[in-house]
Amino acid sequence: MKNQSRRSFLKAAVRGGAGLVILPNLLSRSLFAADMPGRRIHVAQIGCGREGRVDMSGVMAHPLARIVAVCDLDSKRLAAGKKLAEDFYKKQGESAVDVKTFHDYHEVLARPDIDAVIVTVPDHSHALVAIAAAIAGKHIYVQKPVTYSIAEAIGLRQAVQAKKIILQSGSQQRSEHPWINFRAASEAVRNGRIGKLQTVKIGIGLDRPSGKAPAPMPVPGNLDYERWLGPAPEQPYMEGRVHPQDSLSGRPGWITTEDFGLGMITNWGAHHIDIAQWAMGQELGGPLTIDAHAGFMTNDVWTVHSTYHVEMLYPNNVEVILDNKFETGLLFEGSEGSVFCTRGAERVTASDPNLPAADAKQPLRASDKKILSPLAASATRWPKSSNHYLNWLESIRDHRQPIAPIQQSARSLEACAAAWIGMKLKRKLTWDPAMESFVGDDEANALRERKPRSAAYDFRVVMKNAGLA
Numbered sequence: 001m002k003n004q005s006r007r008s009f010l011k012a013a014v015r016g017g018a019g020l021v022i023l024p025n026l027l028s029r030s031l032f033a034a035d036m037p038g039r040r041i042h043v044a045q046i047g048c049g050r051e052g053r054v055d056m057s058g059v060m061a062h063p064l065a066r067i068v069a070v071c072d073l074d075s076k077r078l079a080a081g082k083k084l085a086e087d088f089y090k091k092q093g094e095s096a097v098d099v100k101t102f103h104d105y106h107e108v109l110a111r112p113d114i115d116a117v118i119v120t121v122p123d124h125s126h127a128l129v130a131i132a133a134a135i136a137g138k139h140i141y142v143q144k145p146v147t148y149s150i151a152e153a154i155g156l157r158q159a160v161q162a163k164k165i166i167l168q169s170g171s172q173q174r175s176e177h178p179w180i181n182f183r184a185a186s187e188a189v190r191n192g193r194i195g196k197l198q199t200v201k202i203g204i205g206l207d208r209p210s211g212k213a214p215a216p217m218p219v220p221g222n223l224d225y226e227r228w229l230g231p232a233p234e235q236p237y238m239e240g241r242v243h244p245q246d247s248l249s250g251r252p253g254w255i256t257t258e259d260f261g262l263g264m265i266t267n268w269g270a271h272h273i274d275i276a277q278w279a280m281g282q283e284l285g286g287p288l289t290i291d292a293h294a295g296f297m298t299n300d301v302w303t304v305h306s307t308y309h310v311e312m313l314y315p316n317n318v319e320v321i322l323d324n325k326f327e328t329g330l331l332f333e334g335s336e337g338s339v340f341c342t343r344g345a346e347r348v349t350a351s352d353p354n355l356p357a358a359d360a361k362q363p364l365r366a367s368d369k370k371i372l373s374p375l376a377a378s379a380t381r382w383p384k385s386s387n388h389y390l391n392w393l394e395s396i397r398d399h400r401q402p403i404a405p406i407q408q409s410a411r412s413l414e415a416c417a418a419a420w421i422g423m424k425l426k427r428k429l430t431w432d433p434a435m436e437s438f439v440g441d442d443e444a445n446a447l448r449e450r451k452p453r454s455a456a457y458d459f460r461v462v463m464k465n466a467g468l469a
Contacts, residue, residue, distance in 0.1 A: 041139075041396055042115045044069035044108045046129055048081030050249055051143055052120035055170070056081065058389040059118060059141070060088050065393050069114060071102040073224040078103070080248055103224065105129055109136040116396060119143065122254040123261040125230045127152035127459045134159040134167070135466045139396045141389070143170040145270035145413045146406065148262070151449030153410035153417075154436060155459050160406045162468055168392035168402040169409035171274045173343075175388040181364035183382055184372060185332065185341035186279035191379045193371045195336030199319045200276045203326030204268035206307070207256050209300040212240060220245055231452035231459075232259045240301040256302035263304030265294075265423070266416040269322065272330055274404075274412035275341075278382075279332060280318055283408040286415050286433035287312035287320065292422030310419045322419070329363070337367040421447045 043065050045056040049072075059065045067088075070081035078101050085099040102108050108117065109132055116139035119129050127147040133140050134156070146169045147153045160167045173182040189197055216236035219225045222245075225237050239245055241260070243252035254260035255267060277283050290312050294305035310322040329342025344363035366372050375381065385391040385403040395402040414436060421444050422429050430439040438444035452458040463469040 040064060040066040041393055042066055042068045042113055043118060044071060044102075044111075044114045044116075045081060045085070045118045045120070046071045046105050046108060046133075047118075047120035047122075048072040048077040048084075049074075049120065049243055049252060052077075052081065052118070053084055053248060055118045055120050055141065055143065055389070056085065057088070058387075059393070060085065062387075062390050062393055064390070064397065065116075067099060069100040069102060069108055069111070071105050071108050073103065073228045074220075074243070075103075075222040076245070077243075077248065104227075106132065109133055109138060115139060116141070122228075122252070123266070124148045124232050124254070124259065127156050128230060128457060128462065130156050130167070131159045131459050131462055134163045134165050135462070135468070137163055137165060139165050139392075140167040141170070141392050142167060144274075144409065145266040145416060146409045147413055148260075148266075149449045150414050150417045150436065152459055153413045155463055157406045157410045159463060159466075159468055166392070166395050166402060167406045168388070168395065169404045169406065169412075170388070171271060171404040171409055171412065172388035173271050173275055174278070174382070174403045175385040175391060177387050179343050179363075181341040181343070182275045182330075184364055185330065185339045186275055187375060187380070187382060188339050188366070188371050189279040189332045189334070190281065191375055193336075194332060194334030194338055194367075197280055197316070197318050197332060197334050199321065199333040200280070201326055201331040201333070202269075202272045202276060202320065202322045203324070203328040204264045204272055204322060205328050206324045207264055207297075207302070207304055208306060209297045210240060210253075210256070210302050212301045213299060214238060214241075214301045229453065231450075231457035234453055235259065238301055253302065256297075256304050258296075258303040261304070262417065262420045265305065265308065265310070265322075265420045266413065268328075269416040269419070270409075270412050273320075273415050274409065275330055276320055277412060277415065278408075279330075280314060280316070282314055282411075284411060285315065286411055286436075287314050287418065287431050288433070289313045289428060289430050290418050290422045291428040292419045293426065294423040296423075305420075305423055308423065310422070312415065312419065327361075337371050339366040339371050340364070417448070 041064060043059055045052055048070055056067060060067050067085040072078040082099050082101050086097045089097040117133050119140060119142040121129055126142055130140050130142045147156055173179050217238055219237045240253040241257040242254060244250035292310040294308040296305050297303055307324050312320040314320060329340060331340045342363045383403055391403045418431050429444050432439050455461050460469055
């Protein structure tokens with residue numbers, strides 16, 4: 001990027017609709033080259049909570065991988081993660097299964113017998129763990145949003161490219177299973193089926209306050225809260241801001257606590273903005289201006305935004321609008337028609353009022369059925385990806401980029417985080433996608449990252465020690 005001018009970058013971004021961006025094959029031939037036929041990829045799960053269990057189960061389902069270790073700062077969840085993996089393999093007919101357990105992810109990364117890691121820790125620790133994993137030469141599957149901040153996304157991209165490893169972000173809407181609707185709609189838009197794209201209207205659900213006042217609590221003996229806080233500001237423990245102690249499937253409170261996650265704008269925003277940028281040919285670009293407004297929770301254990309209205313202007317004069325009143329999903333409006341896509345009956349949150357009953361509306365629908373008719377052989381098509389986890393594993397095996405690489409998922413995070421910064425500053429911002437910074441705005445640029453609680457949790461220190469800063 002340093003050798004590319006802002007003008008040439010934007011010209012390339014504007015031309016994105018002409019075809020897929022071709023990314024370099026960054027993975028050098030590795031230990032898999034000699035013995036991959038018949039050899040399983042040894043994977044460790046880092047973070048064994050609600051989504052961690054989903055990710056681990058998704059990877060275990062494919063014989064190409066073997067879960068050999070689990071890691072968590074909560075000993076209850078660690079034991080549950082070990083049991084989940086061991087029970088799976090025993091059901092496959094294995095009599096002796098031993099999945100190793102680790103408290104400290106650094107110990108996982110130090111093991112030469114582990115090839116790849118699944119990073120499903122809270123958002124505020126994504127970058128720290130994933131950057132360390134990249135430096136250790138481990139391939140990575142990391143939940144979306146790939147990082148908490150814009151600076152972290154840039155750092156993670158740099159580490160992945162420098163170490164030539166494969167990173168797949170958890171933007172599973174890019175894969176055919178289980179939600180092919182997003183591929184069908186975005187391919188139709190990319191190929192001009194609705195004419196000139198004019199507007200993208202996005203609903204990402206709505207978080208509501210918990211109704212509980214913040215109150216410090218004793219730290220459970222099974223949780224290493226000091227390490228769990230990681231780079232976040234020092235603060236007393238509250239179960240409502242971490243994760244449930246009596247449930248593995250309950251929604252964790254860190255998602256709705258701004259020190260640990262930025263709320264719906266990066267939670268489901270990372271999913272839907274990713275698809276919007278894919279459809280409009282801006283997967284390596286971004287917005288030019290952001291005008292964002294939101295109401296934030298106060299006097300509550302949760303602290304993220306609730307209501308929101310965001311307007312972003314992209315190249316080619318495409319307007320992207322997010323509003324809490326919109327139906328969850330993406331509505332692409334063009335000069336010759338429109339197409340809408342969503343997941344279907346799945347609600348963003350239990351309280352989300354914006355999703356109709358499963359049989360009320362089709363999750364993939366267009367103003368004219370011709371918009372969704374089969375594309376010509378010469379059309380721009382997304383790379384095949386029948387399953388998001390399998391795509392990651394096959395990408396490791398075949399030394400190629402996955403369907404949701406860091407170069408593109410970093411850009412999705414940047415757009416969402418830029419919208420959050422607009423919400424906080426309550427004014428219109430100008431974004432430079434080539435420089436990945438705000439134009440002439442020191443206050444906004446300062447919010448692209450935050451000062452970590454200590455050097456021990458500073459991703460820049462980790463990168464500097466590895467010669468990457």
